[in-house]
Structures are given as C-alpha cells and as structure tokens.
Amino acid sequence: KNQVEQSPQSLIILEGKNCTLQCNYTVSPFSNLRWYKQDTGRGPVSLTIMTFSENTKSNGRYTATLDADTKQSSLHITASQLSDSASYICVVSGEGFGNEKLTFGTGTRLTIIP
Amino acid sequence: DTGVSQDPRHKITKRGQNVTFRCDPISEHNRLYWYRQTLGQGPEFLTYFQNEAQLEKSRLLSDRFSAERPKGSFSTLEIQRTEQGDSAMYLCASSSRQGAEGTEAFFGQGTRLTVV
Numbered sequence: 634k635n636q637v638e639q640s641p642q643s644l645i646i647l648e649g650k651n652c653t654l655q656c657n658y659t660v661s662p663f664s665n666l667r668w669y670k671q672d673t674g675r676g677p678v679s680l681t682i683m684t685f686s687e688n689t690k691s692n693g694r695y696t697a698t699l700d701a702d703t704k705q706s707s708l709h710i711t712a713s714q715l716s717d718s719a720s721y722i723c724v725v726s727g728e729g730f731g732n733e734k735l736t737f738g739t740g741t742r743l744t745i746i747p
Numbered sequence: 748d749t750g751v752s753q754d755p756r757h758k759i760t761k762r763g764q765n766v767t768f769r770c771d772p773i774s775e776h777n778r779l780y781w782y783r784q785t786l787g788q789g790p791e792f793l794t795y796f797q798n799e800a801q802l803e804k805s806r807l808l809s810d811r812f813s814a815e816r817p818k819g820s821f822s823t824l825e826i827q828r829t830e831q832g833d834s835a836m837y838l839c840a841s842s843s844r845q846g847a848e849g850t851e852a853f854f855g856q857g858t859r860l861t862v863v
Binding site: 677678737740 | 753789790791792836838852854857859
C-alpha cells in the first residue's frame with residue numbers, strides 16, 4: 634500500500650531557530666514529491682515540487698531534499714518566523730503525473746514561539 | 748490567494764439533509780480535483796475532472812456523493828442524506844496540464860462541513 638510517513642508529528646521551536654522535518658514514502662512508481670504548508674482552516678499551499686532527478690530545491694527559507702534511493706525527503710526551515718507556524722504536509726505523486734494519484738502524509742504540526 | 752475559490756467556507760447541517768458545495772478553479776486550468784480532509788489527517792482523493800469529464804472516482808465517494816462540472820469551469824459536490832461521518836474539510840484543487848515535471852495542484856481554502 635502506498636504510504637507517506639512524516640516525523641515528528643509536532644514540533645515547537647523558538648523564533649529564529651532552524652528545523653528539519655522528515656518524510657519517508659513507499660509510493661511506487663514514483664513521479665514527484667511535494668511539500669505543502671497548510672495553515673489552520675485553510676487549503677494547502679505548495680512550497681516545493683521535486684522529480685526523481687532532483688535532490689534539492691529551495692524556496693526562500695525552505696529547502697527540500699530528496700533521496701529517491703532511500704525514499705526519504707526532508708524540509709529544512711531556516712531562521713524560523715512566527716508565520717511559519719502551520720502544518721507541513723509531504724505529498725508523493727505515484728503512477729502517471731496526475732494529482733489524482735497523490736498520497737498525502739498526515740503532516741508535521743510546527744509551532745514557532747517568540 | 749491561490750485563485751481557487753470555494754463556497755461556502757463553513758456549513759453546518761442536520762443529519763439527513765443534503766448539502767452542495769461549489770468550487771471555482773483557476774480560469775485556465777482544465778483539471779479539477781476534490782479531496783476530503785478529516786481532522787489530523789492529510790487530504791484524501793475523492794474525484795477529478797478533465798474539462799467536463801469526470802475521469803476517476805475514489806471508492807471513498809459513496810453513492811450519496813455526486814460531483815459535476817457541467818461546462819468545464821466550476822464544479823459542484825453534493826452530499827445527499829448527510830451522516831455525521833461526512834463531517835470534514837472538503838478541498839478543491841485545480842491544475843493546468845499533465846507533463847513530465849508533474850503538475851502543480853493549487854488548492855482552495857476548503858469548505859468545512861459539520862453534520863450535527
């Protein structure tokens with residue numbers, strides 16, 4: 634069964650600190666991996682999308698890595714801000730390239746405290 | 748603002764009533780997706796449209812659920828005879844094309860349904 638597992642489930646860090654979120658997946662075949670940010674009560678917003686040929690991609694203070702061999706990804710947040718408080722969801726696209734084949738993780742709930 | 752809009756944002760209904768949600772995708776996007784998200788879980792795929800054609804439905808979509816996209820633009824999701832288990836956030840997303848890079852799905856803000 635296709636699965637995406639994220640760790641930790643929740644994380645609390647001080648403003649200005651860095652953090653790294655982890656994602657392991659068993660989705661096969663693999664097309665691409667995405668990280669989304671979801672604020673409470675709102676829809677997910679895309680941060681990065683990576684295909685199997687990419688092993689790192691940055692979007693401002695967010696840097697995602699992908700190891701397609703070990704089926705692991707990480708999202709590193711640098712110099713955290715209060716507005717980074719949200720759930721971060723790892724999403725893997727399986728066969729084909731359609732969004733109907735997305736497998737979502739349950740997310741990491743990140744809380745930034747001043 | 749992602750450009751995908753959903754209406755209403757919140758809906759409270761009594762068990763057994765019918766509800767209908769609307770999604771307006773980004774105008775040039777030909778693909779439209781419906782997902783359901785329960786508390787503490789990631790979204791789960793329900794169904795999707797390419798233009799006006801409904802191409803796939805998840806087994807999560809029971810016969811009480813029906814979705815339409817009559818003119819290939821906005822879409823509606825109707826739930827008949829609602830049950831308490833239908834309480835969830837219903838998310839709509841749209842994307843523009845298929846391709847080797849994979850297409851970006853842009854999500855709306857969701858409709859939060861509470862069945863009492």
